[in-house]
Amino acid sequence: MFDRVDHVGIAVRNLDAAIGFYEKTFGVSLAHRERVDEQGVEEAMFRVGESWIQLLQPLGPDTPVGKFIDKRGEGVHHVGYGVPDLRKVLDHLKEEGVPLIDAEPRRGSRGSQVAFVHPKGVGGVLVELVQE
């Protein structure tokens, strides 16, 4: 059902500073930067093997990532798993009674289709399903 860890989404306060840290300290190269108003973030993506490190700076304190940082501080915000057929996975999760944030696929960054699964159904892990 999952074919890869698509990305690890990490909440940061200052995207420019975090990009500089990841480049200098971890030697990864910025591949993509995008403001995603629907999700209230500016994001930066670094390629690592078949996955991405995704840094997320909230566009304001009342956004989901802004509230996350206010409550828990910076850190891992969610895990994205790549799936070949997002609708099929969502149908399966509905049958299993797993609580979904997105019952239907919606547009993600880089032209992908995405849906979030509620962390209360996944042992505290906010899961994003990503179909390229």
Added chain:
Amino acid sequence: MFDRVDHVGIAVRNLDAAIGFYEKTFGVSLAHRERVDEQGVEEAMFRVGESWIQLLQPLGPDTPVGKFIDKRGEGVHHVGYGVPDLRKVLDHLKEEGVPLIDAEPRRGSRGSQVAFVHPKGVGGVLVELVQE
């Protein structure tokens, strides 16, 4: 410096229940299960592409993962990045002044060499470096 997301380490209260959930709901197959006394956990590994999902049940409340769950609840505990040369990466991080939990490589699960980087140096993310 990083060649893959080696694993996402997830703290769970009940390993058997969590394994059942991941198998039934996410359709991933258990590949490996091991008690790692040095780290105070019993762990279960599921292959996803070139990465692993690693579920971690603490062996007691005074272990690092036990304290994590007590403080923050279940959820993502750390991110493991695969590196080709762990000593070289540790030397670079020391030069950069990044605080390390493990200044030298130590034995991880599956015969790997690992070292943890302190989350206060990585924007709240506990990072494990893994050399197979």
